Amino acid sequence: MEKRNMYLEKIEANIDKYNDKLADFKIRVTEVQSDLKSEYLLQVDNLEKKRDEFVEKYGQIRETSEHAWEDVKEGTEKAWAELEDSIEKAVSRFK
Template sequence: MEKRDMYLEKINAQIDQYNAKLAVMRGKSKEVHADMKLEYLNQVEKLESKRDDLKEKYEQLRKSSESSWKDIKEGTENAWNDLKESFDKVTMHFK
């Protein structure tokens, strides 16, 4: 398998994992104390937006030509790292 295909599979798998994590977080919103619920849901929405950004970058990368692939890859990695860092922060904040 090509390096590019492996990279795309890796990102797609990460998107699937984040989708599952977000679904769990949405479900847990019922358990969050009332005074924290609005902040919690706001953070979940921000994470969903960042996930959507990553999905968009993934689609651009998937459709890109060989010559533009490396440039788009950098933006995809930035979106991926931003989502990961944001997830880590939100998870730590609401433990």
Template sequence: MSDRNAYEQKLRAKLDEMQAEVDKLKARAKGAEADQRIEHEKEVDELEAKRDEMRQKLDELRDASDDAWDDIKAGAERAWGSLSDSLEKARSRFK
């Protein structure tokens, strides 16, 4: 397996793990009181939008030419960082 394929598989596995965390937060949001539920649902929506952006970056990585791959990888890493940061912030507010 090439380094490129291994990297893509690693990111996809991390994204699957993160999806499980988002699902947990979504369940907590549904169980929250009305005021908090609105805020939590908004955060979950934002997380899902960033997750979708990350999936798009992964698709771009898969389809990228060798010349473009490094640039797209850098964009994927930025998207991953943004998603990870947002998830951590949401976790701290959902407690």
């Protein structure tokens, strides 16, 4: 049980960190040239969708039994890696 709880806390911290990065990214929208704003906003929308998908997977882990959470964990890890990669690519693209 403790291992699962530690994992859930780690995910929560990662979600908070991601939300902070996404908020910073949204702030940049006001600083970009008008011709880039639509592309920026499209990226923000995409990142928010990916975050929402990840949060859904996180919810699945929270709802699974103690014995089944390891099975869901693999999908969550993959989703997190994709989410993290997406934000890093978006941020580096618009620097």
